[in-house]
Amino acid sequence: MKKRLKDILACPTCRSALTEGHRLTCLACGATFEERHGVPVLLDEESRREIDKFYGGRPQQEDADRQRKQTASRLEHWLTHPPSRKIGDKTVPNLKKLWSLLKERESDPLVLTVGKIKSRINRENSDDDADVRALEAVSVRLDIKAGPGVAVVGDGHKLPFLDNSFDAAIGLTTVKHLRNPFTFAVRASDGHIHINDVGQSAWEEINLGVAGANYGWPSTEGPTNAAGITGPLFAFDHSSGADNVAGFFSGCSVVGGAFYPDAGPFPQAYRGSYYFTDYCTPVVGRLDLANGNVAYAFGSVPGSPVGMTVTSDGALLVLTRSAVVRFTAP
Numbered sequence: 001m002k003k004r005l006k007d008i009l010a011c012p013t014c015r016s017a018l019t020e021g022h023r024l025t026c027l028a029c030g031a032t033f034e035e036r037h038g039v040p041v042l043l044d045e046e047s048r049r050e051i052d053k054f055y056g057g058r059p060q061q062e063d064a065d066r067q068r069k070q071t072a073s074r075l076e077h078w079l080t081h082p083p084s085r086k087i088g089d090k091t092v093p094n095l096k097k098l099w100s101l102l103k104e105r106e107s108d109p110l111v112l113t114v115g116k117i118k119s120r121i122n123r124e125n126s127d128d129d130a131d132v133r134a135l136e137a138v139s140v141r142l143d144i145k146a147g148p149g150v151a152v153v154g155d156g157h158k159l160p161f162l163d164n165s166f167d168a169a170i171g172l173t174t175v176k177h178l179r180n181p182f183t184f185a186v187r188a189s190d191g192h193i194h195i196n197d198v199g200q201s202a203w204e205e206i207n208l209g210v211a212g213a214n215y216g217w218p219s220t221e222g223p224t225n226a227a228g229i230t231g232p233l234f235a236f237d238h239s240s241g242a243d244n245v246a247g248f249f250s251g252c253s254v255v256g257g258a259f260y261p262d263a264g265p266f267p268q269a270y271r272g273s274y275y276f277t278d279y280c281t282p283v284v285g286r287l288d289l290a291n292g293n294v295a296y297a298f299g300s301v302p303g304s305p306v307g308m309t310v311t312s313d314g315a316l317l318v319l320t321r322s323a324v325v326r327f328t329a330p
């Protein structure tokens with residue numbers, strides 16, 4: 001028999017069952033939760049504060065209000081205009097495989113999906129696919145904001161469901177607490193990922209992409225040893241003063257990036273390195289992966305860089321707002 005949604009809801013703070021009434025009330029701690037348009041909103045105070053910090057960034061300056069509005073409107077746009085390109089050719093096959101396993105094992109499966117899975121996969125493929133539709137039909141969708149198909153508003157860190165409520169869970173979010181991962185690069189030989197995370201007021205980061213990693217924003221920005229946080233491989237700050245640990249490098253918005261392959265016209269010492277630059281400081285940097293991620297200045301470009309790639313013949317191309325600069329040698 002299909003479980004009723006109200007029978008599996010739990011308090012996000014203490015994970016006890018909720019009573020059903022005018023408001024949803026926790027039987028153990030007494031916390032109460034509202035429903036909006038029939039959708040339970042199971043966010044506790046801590047989650048509400050975290051969401052507010054995330055949407056608003058870290059206000060530090062007199063223009064904090066303006067910044068908060070800008071960040072909120074950027075995120076609103078991003079959330080309501082999901083990327084149109086297909087993300088991950090394997091998503092639909094994986095969902096089909098999950099559905100076939102579930103059908104074998106459960107007569108009446110119930111699945112938890114966290115986040116807007118549907119908006120992140122190829123709509124044309126998935127809408128035509130009977131297995132994906134069947135999987136969606138038995139899914140309870142949790143998100144931190146209401147929207148089409150969202151059954152429960154809640155925080156993925158504090159799943160508001162009783163234990164053993166679901167037969168499977170689907171989540172596409174594999175890294176968290178980046179601030180603005182504007183550009184990233186994947187090393188073709190092995191899938192190693194570098195994420196360029198644009199900072200707010202102090203630090204620009206290059207992070208190693210690791211499944212499940214927590215990069216700390218907005219609790220941390222720049223180098224950190226905080227427990228549970230994956231610090232950057234390399235960071236440079238916004239000031240060129242003496243405190244600039246990157247030495248030669250400061251900027252306002254990290255841009256990149258490209259892995260140079262192990263072969264090509266660049267001298268041996270320059271191969272295998274990761275190249276990056278900055279929108280405000282058009283110095284091209286080189287991160288030496290073979291020697292502890294030490295950074296070196298590599299070259300410079302006129303104007304404001306926005307992207308970078310390595311061509312099949314081994315040249316490093318830097319796209320600026322006004323030109324394409326081609327480096328065929330250091």
Ligand SMILES: [Zn+2]
Binds near residue numbers: 011026030
């Ligand atoms: Zn409770």
